[in-house]
Amino acid sequence: MANVVVLGAGVAGHTAAAFLRKWLGREHQVTVVSPKPDYNWLPSNIWVGLGLRTPQSVLVPLKPVYDRVGIVFKQARAVTLFPEGDAAMPSPHVEIEYTAGDKNQQRELVPYDFLINATGPKLKFDATEGLGPEHFTNSVCTADHAFHAAQAFLRDVEAMKHGEQRRFVVGSGHGTCTCQGASLEYVVNLEAELRRHGVRDKAQVIYLSNEYELGDFGMGGAHIRKGGYITPTSIFTASLFAERGIEWILQAHVEKIEKTQISYITLEGEHRTLDYDFAMLLPPFSGVGLKAINASGEDISAALFAPNGFMRVDADYAAKPYEQWQAADWPKTYQSPAYANIFAAGIAFAPPHAISQPHFTKDGLPIFATAPRTGMPSATIGKIIAESIRDQIAANGHALRTASMAKMGAACVASTGTGLTMGSAAAMTVCPIVPDYQTYPEYGRDLRYTMGEIGLAGHWIKVMLHYLFLYKARLLPGWTLIPE
């Protein structure tokens, strides 16, 4: 019998656990440890954040699903890894702390034969003074954050209906943020909602970002074949913003947020301020702060984790200049180089470096988008790790499965307005996610698989994906037919 423990129940962790349960015999145990009781279909948080959906509509309670399929669920957060065991338990184990129920705040040692770290990001609101729902800005990182963002947004809409004017600022709350796609989706939807409420003329909408150019998205932008041209996403995005009357400020590191004012520094080193009434600014991410202790009781966290807290895997972490970055730097198997029975999936693995070209102020302050790890690659990585563990448990001699972000593509459907006949979304695919300039010297990507277009069809796809992936998350009959 093998014990497989999955830390985290986001896209990567939930996918890995579900496939392991499907593939492994009942003599093997699959355990999921997650501090939250629900699976959150994050792409639809954008709609929750504008009052278009309820938080419940984007959440799937995990316990009933896991009880039904035979996965052990512990609502707890992982605290410390003991990959070699210790005096208390000689076999590899992880110390967890319950976050709810009768055992709330109690600690427990959970043994494992294989461990998947899919803990996702820590939302580092504390990186910028005044950032986050506990201070002055909104967020859509969780369904609860999004719900409160919607309440604030609708209050401003009501004020505008009574003749007041408002300035909305959406984007990055720090110079090293990622997930600019989510900010873009939110700002364009917000603008569409202002029009739907009949108050667009009373609002100024500004996109504030750490990106070097519009459409960078933390992946160095992309090129798409459209209308007889090969067009960079900077033009694609600028066109969308210009059409919607959304202004933009780029290359900005937000330093401080007060009740009505955002202070930021530009790449040129100029300090500026921006007054605002409503702000939705995403935080930078880091690892969740797991520690690791070896059999001698020594802290080996630095061997397992990068300085940003994400787990080291089979990537090339050697520091090198941007000009020397290559596709081969990116991990393939997501296996820890320190312990062969530990893997990291989704946001939890440490990228070897950014994808976008780094930029710094003359004082060395980084202002550029860091690498995104969106749902599609996260789910694919979760699945191939599950396959690798299945193979190892079966001892079938199969090599570890691979899925490099420098080989796989990603599809992104960014809602730009809702409505069955008047909605729209930007549907984009890029392949590979990490540009490979050795294979594709001119653009770094295969233009046969890289596309983007805006229209009602994209909105239908976005709605379809919402229901399909929530169905899949519930592990209902036929869920494996829905691709990652």
Add this chain to the structure above:
Amino acid sequence: MILRDDWKQTLPAHMKPSSYATKPTRFTLFLRTFVPWQIVRFLIVNIKMMRMTWLNKHSH
């Protein structure tokens, strides 16, 4: 292009950064919500995305 925020308030529309961006024509905007055309696009985009997922499964 980055402009000071207070400049933005006073700049005429043709001098704002957005004036340098491409904008869709009325015909493009019409096609974006023209249901028969969008049904065709729905099928095409889905096929492209399925090609992508197939590629992800078979490229490693």
